[in-house]
Amino acid sequence: MSKKVAQVIVETLHSAGVKNCYGIVGDTLNTFAACISRSDIKFVHMRHEEAGAFAAQGEALLMDRLSAVAGSCGPGSLHFINGLYEANRNRAPLIVIASQVVRSELGFDFIQEVDFKQVFAGCSVFCEMILTADQALRKTVMACQAAISKRGVAVLIVPVDIADADATEEPPFRVHVNRPVIRPSDEDLDHVATMLNSGTNITIYAGSGCMKAHDEVVELAGRLNAPVAHTTRGKDAIEYDNPHNVGMTGVIGSESGYHAILDCDTLLLLGTDFAWRQFYPGHAKIIQVDSDATHIGRRHPVTLGVVGNIKDTLQALMPRIAQRHDATFHDAYVERHRKALKAQAQRSVPGHNGKIPGQLLTSIINRLAAPDAVFAGDDGTPVVWMMRMIEVNGRRRTFGSMLHGTMATAVGTALGLQQAQPGRQVIALAGDGGFSMLLGDVLTAIQENLPIKIAVYDNGKLGFVELEQKGEGLVPIYTDLKNPDFGKVAEAMGLWGRTVTKADDLESAVAEWLAQPGPALLNVKVEPMELVLPPFTAIGAAYGMAMYSVKAVLHGKAGDVLEMIGENVL
Numbered sequence: 341m342s343k344k345v346a347q348v349i350v351e352t353l354h355s356a357g358v359k360n361c362y363g364i365v366g367d368t369l370n371t372f373a374a375c376i377s378r379s380d381i382k383f384v385h386m387r388h389e390e391a392g393a394f395a396a397q398g399e400a401l402l403m404d405r406l407s408a409v410a411g412s413c414g415p416g417s418l419h420f421i422n423g424l425y426e427a428n429r430n431r432a433p434l435i436v437i438a439s440q441v442v443r444s445e446l447g448f449d450f451i452q453e454v455d456f457k458q459v460f461a462g463c464s465v466f467c468e469m470i471l472t473a474d475q476a477l478r479k480t481v482m483a484c485q486a487a488i489s490k491r492g493v494a495v496l497i498v499p500v501d502i503a504d505a506d507a508t509e510e511p512p513f514r515v516h517v518n519r520p521v522i523r524p525s526d527e528d529l530d531h532v533a534t535m536l537n538s539g540t541n542i543t544i545y546a547g548s549g550c551m552k553a554h555d556e557v558v559e560l561a562g563r564l565n566a567p568v569a570h571t572t573r574g575k576d577a578i579e580y581d582n583p584h585n586v587g588m589t590g591v592i593g594s595e596s597g598y599h600a601i602l603d604c605d606t607l608l609l610l611g612t613d614f615a616w617r618q619f620y621p622g623h624a625k626i627i628q629v630d631s632d633a634t635h636i637g638r639r640h641p642v643t644l645g646v647v648g649n650i651k652d653t654l655q656a657l658m659p660r661i662a663q664r665h666d667a668t669f670h671d672a673y674v675e676r677h678r679k680a681l682k683a684q685a686q687r688s689v690p691g692h693n694g695k696i697p698g699q700l701l702t703s704i705i706n707r708l709a710a711p712d713a714v715f716a717g718d719d720g721t722p723v724v725w726m727m728r729m730i731e732v733n734g735r736r737r738t739f740g741s742m743l744h745g746t747m748a749t750a751v752g753t754a755l756g757l758q759q760a761q762p763g764r765q766v767i768a769l770a771g772d773g774g775f776s777m778l779l780g781d782v783l784t785a786i787q788e789n790l791p792i793k794i795a796v797y798d799n800g801k802l803g804f805v806e807l808e809q810k811g812e813g814l815v816p817i818y819t820d821l822k823n824p825d826f827g828k829v830a831e832a833m834g835l836w837g838r839t840v841t842k843a844d845d846l847e848s849a850v851a852e853w854l855a856q857p858g859p860a861l862l863n864v865k866v867e868p869m870e871l872v873l874p875p876f877t878a879i880g881a882a883y884g885m886a887m888y889s890v891k892a893v894l895h896g897k898a899g900d901v902l903e904m905i906g907e908n909v910l
């Protein structure tokens with residue numbers, strides 16, 4: 341029997357490093373699925389394609405390797421879209437096999453026909469249809485090469501008649517994976533060094549580009565006596581074993597990170613593309629190093645921008661940097677950070693009447709989780725507490741939707757992290773809104789034997805949005821969630837499940853939950869009035885809160901205002 345085109349595609353994905361393909365089968369994908377089942381790639385059978393894309397990008401980011409998703413034509417592959425935006429923004433190398441209706445019907449509004457090229461253009465680095473059988477190998481190779489080298493989503497649209505067609509003899513195209521050294525020219529490095537050597541109060545702001553450059557960043561900070569602030573996505577690389585760490589800036593950052601960036605006279609941006617312009621200093625000289633030249637100066641004007649990988653660049657830069665001796669600026673911000681951490685620890689205590697703030701839950705999970713645990717946090721308050729309170733150590737990893745900002749990534753991402761590393765502790769920190777949005781894929785944990793641990797932060801509301809509304813002076817609308825007992829729901833679904841309502845019971849429940857051999861869900865009734873306090877006094881938000889308080893009292897909700905004050909201030 342001759343080889344089918346679908347088999348050529350599967351063999352090429354495997355040769356490019358794909359180990360798992362997440363998706364849901366159907367009509368136009370069936371030949372492809374049959375080929376996968378005979379290959380060394382595992383098909384992970386999801387309940388919703390969006391969760392499949394979250395899972396695949398989690399695997400790709402954790403393992404730094406190509407991952408894949410595959411969907412049926414029309415609605416099947418369309419369902420991936422939000423997860424593909426997430427993956428592409430996170431620079432996760434991912435292949436999408438979007439199967440398509442038969443070529444002879446394309447362009448006639450055939451049932452389930454969707455123009456995938458148009459649909460996926462905005463969330464991909466490559467998006468092409470295989471038009472003839474003799475393009476299959478070459479286009480699949482190109483897609484893999486694009487996903488790996490441009491770091492993003494590559495979409496291969498495969499009409500069903502092409503997948504079913506006999507493969508033809510093609511030249512031996514193949515995927516080349518390599519990791520070049522990329523650093524600025526000597527002249528550019530001299531400019532960077534001159535500016536750094538003449539700075540007085542220097543701050544380093546480190547992003548996800550520092551992922552493999554921990555030692556180099558810490559060494560440079562020591563040489564410059566520079567405090568190091570980091571982005572959420574730079575946390576795993578920079579926060580640990582770093583005597584210069586001053587935390588994050590931004591709305592969910594800390595006071596020390598926020599001020600270290602605003603108060604410096606020279607700011608060194610390393611592999612960060614932090615989007616919020618108001619957090620950049622107005623008067624400092626700014627030097628930016630990034631491996632992607634299109635990122636230079638796109639958030640805020642910079643004095644000097646150079647192109648290079650952070651590790652390669654800092655290794656070449658270091659001999660040009662003189663040891664600074666004045667540590668006044670450095671020490672002041674490191675001390676501020678120490679105080680900020682202490683204040684945060686003081687907030688991680690039981691609320692009134694034994695209520696459980698989300699911060700307390702997160703601090704206990706942080707303490708009891710494995711030293712190499714991986715965490716995925718839902719957009720909303722869980723991701724804020726994760727970024728602020730989960731302590732990383734060079735082995736732990738944290739994943740949140742920090743660039744796309746979508747709800748419901750935690751469980752899907754956790755499934756992919758666990759699929760990639762079956763023996764590792766994987767913890768999903770889910771909001772009750774996010775959790776119920778893609779609830780179906782909790783079943784994937786059972787079906788695919790993935791022992792993820794899910795904590796549901798059950799505050800009975802879309803909490804983060806409620807805070808936004810209050811900050812704008814509005815009385816919250818459409819934020820209430822009428823939840824079932826998610827602990828019982830979990831049990832009915834076949835997981836270990838438990839609900840906790842009192843702070844006294846929390847620690848033992850977390851320990852029992854984490855000790856489960858299989859998938860387990862701990863539903864925690866968390867304090868619904870807990871505020872996410874920014875690292876600065878936001879006059880607008882404070883005014884908004886005051887307006888909310890007045891309006892709430894007028895609407896007969898004085899009790900809510902008192903509860904909010906009681907849980908956060910008194």
Ligand SMILES: Cc1ncc(C[n+]2csc(CCOP(=O)(O)OP(=O)(O)O)c2C)c(N)n1
Nearest residue numbers: 720721746747771772773774801802803804
């Ligand atoms: C798909 C999607 N829909 C809506 C939003 C807007 N949004 C951001 S956070 C949030 C609330 C999240 O609620 P929940 O998961 O319960 O977390 P909480 O903040 O209550 O802890 C919403 C609706 C979004 N980011 N993504």
Ligand SMILES: [Mg+2]
Nearest residue numbers: 772773801803
């Ligand atoms: Mg909620």
